Amino acid sequence: MDFTLTSEQADLRDKARKFFEDVLAPLEPIAEEHGHLPEEHRVPLRQSVIDWGFTGINHTADNGGKGFTLLEQAVFDEQLGRASCGLWAAVARPATCLSEATPAQKERYLKPACRGERRAAYAVTEPGAGSDVSMIKSSATRHGNGFRLNGEKWFVTSFDEADFLIVQANVDGDPDQPTLFLVDKDTPGIVHLRSPRFMHDYIYDHAEILLQDVEVDADAVLGGIGQGMDLTKDWFVEARLQIAAHTIGAATRAAETALEYAQSREQFGQPISQFQAIELKLADMAVQIMAAQSMLYRIAANIDRGADRKTVHAQASGLKLFCSEMAGRVVDEALQVLGGRGYMRENPVERLYRDIRVDRIWEGTSEIQRLIIAGQLRKRGFAPYLDIEIA
Ligand SMILES: Cc1cc2nc3c(=O)[nH]c(=O)nc-3n(C[C@H](O)[C@H](O)[C@H](O)COP(=O)(O)OP(=O)(O)OC[C@H]3O[C@@H](n4cnc5c(N)ncnc54)[C@H](O)[C@@H]3O)c2cc1C
Incomplete structure (x- = not known):
């Protein structure tokens, strides 16, 4: 059993450390002062993540990613974790479940996310469903060729940075049919209620949102009905x-x-x-x-x-x-x-x-x-x- 890092893994660790020191650490006092990172600092930060080659690291090259192994991701994340105020979150990690997307969904969401052009927020938790995710009440009612989403989601991390959501809802309100939906954030019916302050200062928000008759096409389903x-x-x-x-x-x-x-x-x-x-x-x-x-x-x-x-x-x-x-x-x-x-x-x-x-x-x-x-x-x-x- 050999836990010695290869020279590539050691180089990756050193590069991540340098990214923390050169890019993230100087932003800490700003994020701390504001409780989040103001937009004028987010723009260059997004570009830095792209320039340093850190977008889509967890997805395969076929899906537009860099294809890091989990060990490489661990070595990398360890260095980013040095950053306070959740600044590590600037290096977006398109959720693994996006690899289950259809070819069309990949073109629309996953590949741009792997290029650092799009970003998701994952909306599972609700006022009545925290540790017990089976208590989710958000519903996806069949409507025409698609679905109508209704519900309330809490603690939606990076809502203010994201441009699409991965929403967990029960098809026809049936808890045995939990399903994930890919929803563009500007779809009518997505209402931002508030973004409360938390104990930590975090570069992005943790929003509470309402889904009010949000209409999505059938091809918004990620992975299949009931697989949520x-x-x-x-x-x-x-x-x-x-x-x-x-x-x-x-x-x-x-x-x-x-x-x-x-x-x-x-x-x-x-x-x-x-x-x-x-x-x-x-x-x-x-x-x-x-x-x-x-x-x-x-x-x-x-x-x-x-x-x-x-x-x-x-x-x-x-x-x-x-x-x-x-x-x-x-x-x-x-x-x-x-x-x-x-x-x-x-x-x-x-x-x-x-x-x-x-x-x-x-x-x-x-x-x-x-x-x-x-x-x-x-x-x-x-x-x-x-x-x-x-x-
Ligand atoms: C800053 C922040 C960001 C978050 N980001 C996201 C996000 O992006 N997307 C998302 O969907 N969710 C997000 N969450 C939600 C998070 O996953 C939940 O807060 C977490 O799962 C706990 O649920 P809860 O807060 O409702 O606590 P509860 O489920 O109400 O639990 C309260 C307490 O009861 C305990 N408890 C519950 N059930 C049991 C049991 N069976 N046995 C023993 N003890 C139990 C818990 O451990 C806890 O101590 C975020 C939360 C925070 C605080």
Whole structure:
């Protein structure tokens, strides 16, 4: 088992790190000041993502993407995760379920998204349907040759940046027919209700929207009627790996910031790093990050090797749970090492502290991940978690 990065993977990591340093980091104070990134800064940022060759990295070349493996994406995302204020989100990742699109849908949505010309927001959650997605009430009623969508969607991330939506709704209101629809954002009947402020400062919004008799053609269905839940679950896998990588990046940056401060800050006549109470915190940070990173690389490589779908789902849950909780502990301790300076908004650790809290909530809360894992244990025992293959 060799986890050494190839020279291409190491180059990718270094390029992503440089992108963070040169492009994303200078935007942090602006995003923090406004609570989001104003449009005048978004325009050059969109262009930078294109210029650096970072659009459509998760889709195959056939579909207009760059075809990064999951391990490459993990190495890449880890560096982007250093950025606070969700600036990593500028590197859009067209949802994996778009690979199920018809040729015409690919031309209209996926390929332009892979070129950085279009962007989706994924609208699943509703006021009454959060962890329990089966409670979705949004409906798609058959109408002429197409459908009429009605419902209310919450927490629609990047609604203000997107120009199309992936909406989950039940065909004819039947919960057994959850279906994804591709809907252009300017379709009449899509009403923006509000974009509330959240704990973190995030470059884009998390909107609440109404779907009021939104008329779409039959060819707006993505993947097939009734496939909505399966496609959304596949999207969760990808999103959970991304969260794992981002949180490792955030934890690493926070820990490095804490180490640097601890080595230079003198109190009681010596650098505070020489106090065991501080040194041991730093030691715990290093070990936790190391464990999370090993887990991420192993699972990403496993999926790249073609692990079966159930194992992939099981492992992605465990990974997301571990990494998001690890980052919560590490960033909290890093902030403590920085003392009052760690509590200042101008300090990246303060921003990361607020940023990573949501990673225990979105794409399935920690409780839901534990339930998924417990369910796997009931059905399959520990096998999905200990699947070391012997060559
Ligand atoms: C900033 C942000 C961005 C988001 N972006 C998007 C997006 O782009 N698209 C989208 O569709 N959604 C998005 N979401 C929604 C997100 O996925 C949900 O918030 C999440 O799934 C939890 O649902 P909920 O908030 O309704 O909490 P609830 O489901 O109401 O849960 C409340 C609490 O109860 C616990 N709980 C629930 N069920 C159980 C159970 N069976 N056993 C034990 N505990 C349980 C939960 O873990 C949680 O602690 C976003 C959320 C946030 C905060």
